[in-house]
Amino acid sequence: MSSEGKRVLLLVGSPKAAGKSVSQTLGSYVVERMEQRGWSSQITSIRTTMQSEEGRDDLVRSVEDADLIILSFPLYVDSLPAPVIEAMELIAECRTDKKIRFVAISNSGFPEAQHNNVALAICRRFAKAAGLEWAGGLALGMGGALSGKPLEDQGRMVRSVVKSLNLAVEALANDESIPDEAIGLMAKPLIPAWMYTTIGNIGWRRQAKRYGTRKKLHDRPYQR
């Protein structure tokens, strides 16, 4: 399949700065490999672009210029972060009938990837409402174990994530949907769940110590 002139747009749904966001790490991995296949690319931070009228106009234009959109976001309260929903509302309002494929990658801090299911269902429903062609969704659990560094620098722990994204790239570059194997690999626990939650709970205590709040983590400031 010819990739000449094809364009991929990565929409990063994390409010964190570039280099600190797992959402950007996952999305960039795909985009870089699409570039190697001759695609041109653009990376847009939704948080930043939604802050101005000019940014909103740019977002609408970027969407219409794309052949493939990848939305990569962190799971917030079982759904997508508010600025991402705002961007979706805007995109759905402004869409033309150009054929554009749409993929979502959701990462959650809970160990089970299934926490992302509702958010991905929302993405799929958005695609339908906005006239985008749904090409599949990937759900990652244990997002807290990853960092904003490139995946290649995150060791063997992320090997199933890398395999999943490689399969996704192969399919997307060939105008196909993300295969079930890629979905399964992405959902595979990186480490045992008990280990993740134990390390996570220790991590909260360590970080709180740095702020001098270790004994205050259970505070109830709004207790009635």
Added chain:
Amino acid sequence: MKVLVLNGVGNNTQHLDCIGEIIMRELRSLRWEVENLILRDIEIAPCMGCFGCWLQTPGICLIDDAAREVTRKIMGSDLVAYVTPITFGGYSSDLKKILDRSIGLVSPYFTRINGEVHHQERYKHAPKLLGVGIVHEPDEESERIFKTLIGRNAINMHNPAHAACMLYEIQSDPEIQGVIQRALSELGVTS
């Protein structure tokens, strides 16, 4: 007893305000104290994802804006009603903005609920949760997503009871009242 309505009807969907008023009438008929927050009129910054509300000022968001008072009101209520145009099956961005800013209402620590990992509760008494989704006309997929979302939120936010109901723009006032009454009865909320 107190009811807090988090009304997520946005600027682009203001024609739904009349449905919001019917909902308010039904809630007021309980003779509870009802407060209606029209979220589009309240300046609330989006969550920064910094976890400061868990680590730096436990239970309070680092961003000092109206969201602090809204989250305080959530915990001071016996029932919280999310009123929202169903947006791709989920909440409107106006409603979601405050929900993103409410994660300090639970603890950062992990626990297991029904075999699945969630965050521990911070408060002993969270309010009951009523989700009211408004759609133009029946839409099975959106309704299924919305009901699941309310159920998942109730687990994560430790709401002791929850109910989700759907309203259609084409429904008459008595039909809307009936739907709200049935949802309140499901929650065991009576005057």
